[in-house]
Amino acid sequence: MSFISLPVLLIDALTWYGIFISIFNFTMFLVALVFIKFNINKEPPCNHPKYNEGVSIIKPLMGVDSCLEENLTALSKTEYPKFEVIFCLEDGKDPARIMAETFIEKHPNIDARISIGNDTSIVNGKVRNVMNGYRVMKYDLFWMCDARIKVYPNSLKDLVCNSSEKTGLVHSMPSTVGGNLKTMGSLLEKMSFSNQFARMYISAHLLGLPCSVGMSNLLRKSFIEATCRRGLKDFANFMAEDHQMALHILLSAKKLQLGAKLSQQNSGDVSFEQYYNRQFRWAKLRFYSQPIGCLLVEPFSSGLLSSLLFSFSVHYVMGWNGTYFFFGHTGALFLLDVLYLLALEENFRVPWYKVVTGWTLNYLISSYVIIMAIGRPTIEWRSRRYRLHLDGTYEVEK
Structure with a gap:
């Protein structure tokens, strides 16, 4: 040549x-x-045999932003027969602890508690934050739901309804709460997640690629413990732990299932920077x-x-x-x-x-x-x- x-x-x-x-x-x-x-924005059935299984909701908290109270209020309206909420904190002095305690006081009918733990051997901040809650949760099925996600009352029903024995993880496609879009950053975020991100996310899902992000995922502890040598800690050294988790599930011959309800990010006004x-x-x-x-x-x-x-x-x-x-x-x-x-x-x-x-x-x-x-x-x-x-x-x- x-x-x-x-x-x-x-x-x-x-x-x-x-x-x-x-x-x-x-x-x-x-x-x-x-x-x-x-397939998206479809309502799950009001009643389903799968709803008989309890779910642990793992809610990692770090700091307080302007919409945290609104997001926790939305969580309190969850329509599901049997669940618990575990608020996970690294530091007992974190200001988010007050928000979690207020939630527990205002909603005594909800099985909720605070878990504080900081395993310094774990590099990944999110895994470190939730590890103690993961260890003490009472149900096998658990929902990892970020603090900035504003859930629908039937979001959990949707995830559980889409789970099966062949499914290793049920995920929700991220979106953003409507809002008034006062700032340029909020406008760009809305357009990005509704356009470019949505196109790539759904296309990757249809091609069977690991596309899930960790904002709203439903998993089984028994599966993770059976297939990972150190359980959830196997993902402790990866920055994109959600991607590695999805990849691990696919390599374990399990399916990634996409739920119908969107996971709405609600973090207040976002600047361009x-x-x-x-x-x-x-x-x-x-x-x-x-x-x-x-x-x-x-x-x-x-x-x-x-x-x-x-x-x-x-x-x-x-x-x-x-x-x-x-x-x-x-x-x-x-x-x-x-x-x-x-x-x-x-x-x-x-x-x-x-x-x-x-x-x-x-x-x-x-x-x-x-x-x-x-x-x-x-x-x-x-x-x-x-x-x-x-x-x-x-x-x-x-």
Whole structure:
């Protein structure tokens, strides 16, 4: 192979890949949209034999944000025959403890308690937070539900109804609470989770890939203890413990099942800086957990870079005017995302000028965030600084 022909071969490969990945993505995104239409936001049955099994709700708490009280109030309205709530804290002096104690006092009819533990041998903050509660919970079936999730009264019924002997984990697709979207960060977060994130999440689920995030997951302790040498502690050194847990379940020949109810993130007004930092942190996590997918698929699946690659590829291979295909690709993505937004948001109340603004900004910065995350192993979360490794593990930076 000559020196001159190598660049030409690489460009040929890139352009054909650009056409293939665009066709594949749009096909999957349309299939995912149909799946959402017929499977998401469906109500679980009021009564079901599976509801006879008790469930332990593990609620990790750290600090207090403006919506924690609202989220705990929503949790108190859970409609399920038999459950317990375990509030997990690392530090007994955490201000969230007062919120948990208030919850217990206001709802004596709910079996709720506080579990405090800080196993310093565990690097992962969430696993460290919930480990003591995991050890003392009374039921085999347990629901890991983040503090920032505002649940529906029948969210637990939905998860339990979707569980089976063949299922290792039931997860909920993240969304955001409607709100008034006063800040730019809140608007971008709403558009991101209802558009780009939803497209990739449902597509990955349909392809059988480990896509679950740890915001709302239903699992069995007996399964974890039987298949993990140290139980939940096997995931203690991974930053993306949810991804590793889902991967472990698939490798154990169990299914990942998607629930019908969304897990609504409710963390108050989000600034642009907070939104950007979160997206940047998640992009780093994806790269160091799934480097091949993050490099070859994600940058070309949505955003400005995907439209640029497709239009260049069509121009290079077919000789057609790439400008038309650039705007056509962009317009098709926008139309598809509007359909996603309408399918996911049952009571859509976002002004259309905000939809256009939020979508355009996400379209422009999403590829940039992914590219900037590559090769940057340092991450900050909850006032701590960590260094990621390519095997998904990480260590605390001193």
